[in-house]
Amino acid sequence: MSGNRAVAYKGPGKVEVIDTPYPTFDLKDAPGINPANIGRKVDHGVILKTVATNICGSDQHMVRGRTTAPTDLVLGHEITGEVIEVGSGVEFIKKGDICSVPFNISCGRCRNCKERKTGICLNVNPDRPGSAYGYVDMGGWVGGQAEYVLVPYADWNLLKFPDRDQALEKILDLTMLSDIFPTGFHGAYTAGVTVGNTVYIAGAGPVGLAAAVSAQLLGAAVVIVGDLNEERLAQARSFGCETVDVSKGHPKDQIEQILGVPEVDCGVDAVGFEARGHGSDSSHEAPATVLNSLMDITAAGGALGIPGLYVTGDPGGIDEAAKVGSLSISLGTGWAKSLSFTTGQCPVMRYNRGLMMSILHDKVQIAKAVNAKAIPLEDAPRGYEEFDKGAATKYVLNPNGYIAA
Structure with a gap:
């Protein structure tokens, strides 16, 4: 693999789908990357082929120019994907697994993680507790509104879906487990x-x-x-x-x-x-x-x-x-x-498995409630524009065609 397509912030009111490097098992310099994280080894991570990645109201704050987000920051913290590469330090997550990614990145090793305060992990952001993909001042982990994305501490962070076919059938519901649900x-x-x-x-x-x-x-x-x-x-x-x-x-x-x-x-x-x-x-x-x-x-x-x-x-x-x-x-x-x-940030891992079971056993229809709509990655600028105008829609990006028409 040599290429990747991703949604990037291009200044107030503007996003574009750009060519960006395919992820590797180390953090490289890029817009928004904390300098102290550059070169950080991620052998404990996996590379996902994105199944679904959603546009969030928190992204809109950045796109409106209401934060200090830098131009060309790759966006996206609501990620569901299929594991296609596994780092040398990963033991339990396997290639082919389809998983939900909590938006808040956590190490599983620090005091806060051990107390289930995964929204304020002490080890993933050199500036302050707490981190997220593709978000301003959150440590500089590259966003997931992309075809491929790196997920660190995979054994800890990823919520594996028990059955692939069932997961794909209910993907518009399950993609909400990364954040908004x-x-x-x-x-x-x-x-x-x-x-x-x-x-x-x-x-x-x-x-x-x-x-x-x-x-x-x-x-x-x-x-x-x-x-x-x-x-x-x-x-x-x-x-x-x-x-x-x-x-x-x-x-x-x-x-x-x-x-x-x-x-x-x-x-x-x-x-x-x-x-x-x-x-x-x-x-x-x-x-x-x-x-x-x-x-x-x-x-x-x-x-x-x-x-x-x-x-x-x-x-x-x-x-x-x-x-x-x-x-x-x-x-x-x-x-x-x-x-x-x-x-503060929701500690996603405190709730996501229980909510997954509620979805899989038909106790809740979260996609219907939020009016989820799948669109191609290339339509992301339109999705951002319509969402910003108040559309009663949760836009789900479908960068690799997993979501059926």
Whole structure:
């Protein structure tokens, strides 16, 4: 093998499919690669032929120019693939295995990994805990929106599907295991969702919809999803959610119309730092809006799951504080109500096997819930453009033709 095709960030608002080197078992210099990682040996890794790789809202933050991502960074952290080469240090993963790749890279050796905190591995990013494929400031591991990709620590990181034919039949569901399904589940789970709860989920993008499905899976009595986008709200209603159009005002009033009380047991932020205001302010960015409204509408003693992305470097922030991730949060409200908060990357490996079993045994249809649509790798720029405009679609790239038409 000598070539590879991949999706690269080419500056604010632009991505292109480019020719890029075929992966090898060491890290070479490339856009976004941490200098301390250059030359790092990856004999514990495998090379995957990509089966499916998805466009994520987190990628969109970079493509919009809202991070410090460098030009020509190869994108993509939601990866499912077939093993075609195995490093000399890999013992249990074999050539031909079809596997899901957790978006957060972890070593399996450090204290945090051993405590199942795989989103903040201490050994894969020289700058700070935590790493991911194709993402700014995450250690520089090359992204997986490509025909081929290198996955390190393969015996630890890869979730092997038990049956190849079954995996390919359910691939549009299984590809969600790399990120959005575990991330949405993490949001609902850390918000304390259990049987009989009422839940409010801010954001009807793919992660918000995955959180809604997860809340249903966890036994919630009522799941309410809020957004500005009617097409996405309709998608939430398609699998039994109540919805709130936050362009019409604070969600509290609409929640009271649904539940009879202006509060819920559990709250989930699936929006993140590009949040907009509510009501008449919905045309303006107001990055603390979702967090503050969730504290307002979540019952005392409740919890907030916050899988929505917040960053420490945002060139497009509305003010100098927002540009470094400093937001005007009403912490006093949270303190007075004894609310709990869980933030940060989802530790995918904590959930992915259980969610895989739910998919394989037909307990959940996550692809239908998020309206998954497979497109060729060469159509990635169109997928990014339509997703950025608010399409109620989860775009799945199909670079090697594994996904049937």
